Amino acid sequence: MSTEQSTLEQQLALLHQQYLTRLQSEIPELALQVSALATLSQKQNWRDEVKALKFKLHTLAGSAGTFGLPALGRLAKNLELELRSWMESPAAPDADQIRDFIVLFQQVQQTHQASHQVLSVTSSSQQKHTERHAAIYVLESNQETSGYIELTLTSFGYKVNAATTMAELKQLVDAQSPDALVLDISSDTEVGEGLDFVAKLQASLSTPIPVLILADEDSFEQHLAAVRIGAQGYFVKPLNTTALEARLQRLLAVRSREAFRVLIVDDDQLLAEHYALVLQGAGLRAEILSDPSKIYDSLTRFHPDVVLLDVNMPYCSGPELAQLIRLHDQWLSVPIIYLSSETDSDRQLAALVKGGDDFLTKPMSDTALIVAVFARAQRARQVVDMMTKDSLTGLLQHARVKERLTYELQRAERTGGVVSTIMIDIDLFKKVNDNYGHPVGDQVISSLANLMKQQLRKIDIVGRYGGEEYLVILSDCGKEHAFTVVEQLRKAFAAIPFSCGDSHFYCTFSAGISEWQHGMDTDQLIEQADQALYQAKRSGRNQTLIFDAKAL
Known part of the structure; x- marks a missing residue:
């Protein structure tokens, strides 16, 4: 067993122990609420009491199975459904209904008392590859x-x-x-x-x-x-x-590939932590949000690929929160998966209509959770890639890379950081197309894109600016260090052999670098890099130059 697997199992076991400890206080509290039902018909606000008890049973029904207590979860679900029928009735429940409900709740107490040991859970996990040369x-x-x-x-x-x-x-x-x-x-x-x-x-x-x-x-x-x-x-x-x-x-x-990001919105902290650990063990990133009012902050900062959303939460239901998310265009494509112990198909469909994409019924197996989230996240990222990336190179499209540059400049303005921008253009590319054909030219373009993906940092941003021209954004990187990075890239590209039939040839590129200064906007920064690139081309090609206003 790997260290990561051992740590995950220890964390899951600790959560299960915490859950069982929580039940030690929750079940007695439920018992008090259930015993108060004896005088329910005498109260004008009886629906409020039933609603509060129904919510707690709903939470128990959803969490118990996840933490290895399926029998307890099923009993809680039956009680929840009974309370739902009471609320749909015009009159308060009679004495026989209340007595039967109290008897049924005693089974919940007995099942809970029979659970004396912490159950160990083994979940599927994927070890991350370490960074090294393939x-x-x-x-x-x-x-x-x-x-x-x-x-x-x-x-x-x-x-x-x-x-x-x-x-x-x-x-x-x-x-x-x-x-x-x-x-x-x-x-x-x-x-x-x-x-x-x-x-x-x-x-x-x-x-x-x-x-x-x-x-x-x-x-x-x-x-x-x-x-x-x-x-x-x-x-x-x-x-x-x-x-x-x-x-x-x-x-x-x-x-x-950057790990898929999953935002878990659930008022049950222990259950949310369980989901998060399971997903992290499968190689995904998970973040928990217990306060729905912070949803926009979490979306903007975390940029989730998938949102896991509990249906029944106090103050703001899952469908309401889903509709809040869908109010803004930038979050329309983020898949929303509802989590609930709700089994009524009509109610599930009603929730899905309100901004949801899928519905998982609690309790669910860890494997089912991983598969559902992974499939949705993978598909969502594929759709985003199709919308934002160049089909030939997989790099950001012209408009998208400019948007990212604008964002990086805004961040640098706030934090006082530094940003270097590089314009790269393949030398004499027209001759490649004329001599070897456009398919070979496409291979040259793709090869430089692949080389940049491999040699640049994950935080660096690369876009296909047009034709054989690329825009590279290096955050937290001054122009001198950017020069060293681009020179290494230039030499590596010049060493790549290309072929067409029995013919072999090499290509080079020229580059221009500009460093952001306070007050500069996106177009000004790109213009400076483009001027440095033009100077490199005019000076003989196959070289990198830093923008210098005095040299113009």
Whole structure:
């Protein structure tokens, strides 16, 4: 068991103990309210008392199953439904109804008293990958092709180990499993042995690794053989190594993907903490909000991918809060999942109509919670990416990257921070399109985008400004340090080999840097970076210059 798993189980066990401790006071309090029902018909405000008791039973029905007490949860649910029928009746309940209710509540007390031990809960968890260079193993018998693959992938920051025989590959895998495998199944390699080896390797792993196949043939049979061993890419020689890297980058992107963010709005603190721990154990980020009036502050600061919303809360119901969220355009696309012990389908549908996207009924298993949240979060982020990112490079679109720059400048204005902006343009790009065609030109554009994704910080912002031009925003980074960063990027890009058929070529870029000064707006900062870029182009290209007003 890993340290993370052990810690999570300890935290969950502590929450369960706290919940059982809480029940020690809650059940007696409920008993007092139930005993007061004996004189209910004599009170004018009897509906208020019933409503207050119904709310507490609703909370108990939703939380008990989650904390390992399903029988207690079912009993509480039955009592809640009985109180609901009382409130829908025009008259107060009669003595027989009240007596039957009190008898039923005694079962709740007995079930609670029988729960003497803390139940241990094991939830699904995913260990996060540590930040390191991805290890790529390559099986390629042709030394020239192998060297070309290694040169390209190394330029992008991968750690490459090349093997020319199956025996060498087995030695590499025995020492350490790779993050991805590039396997040549051409006629001059041990095709059958290689496919069998990969199939057995995948079967031995809890999570299969990405496998990319290289082949001389484009036949259906070899494509089928590749699929059967779990291959996720098939490349026919002569090999386009930049296309190979682009596929690798997409397959391994999940490692560097920012964790999905989940905002949990629930007035039951222990239950909310349980949900948060379960989701964090599955690799998501979770934040709890117990005060609905702070919803806009939480949305603006946390930017959740999903909102988990309790339906029944004091002062503000879940559907009401969902409608508050939907009042503003920027939160229209955020999925809202209702959490409730409500089982009436009509009431669930009524809640969904009011701004919700899904409904989970308490109690639910930890796995069901993880799957529902993950699926909604993944889909939501995909939709956002389609709306805000360039389809070729996956970078922010022109308008979006300018919006982000404006936001960063506003933040710097408030905090006194520093922001550097870089304009990058690929040198002589028209010749690439003219000599090798637009598809190859697209590969060059994508390769520089992928290189920036890998080499820049996660907090850095990159957008495709237009054509072969990029806008890069480095927060908390002065112009001198930005110069060092861009120079490293420029040299790495210049070392990447591109190919078109049997032809090989290299590309370079020029860059201009400007540093934000107090009072400058977005357009002024971009204009300065663009002027520095123009000066770099005019001075011979393949260089980085910092904006200098005196040099103009």
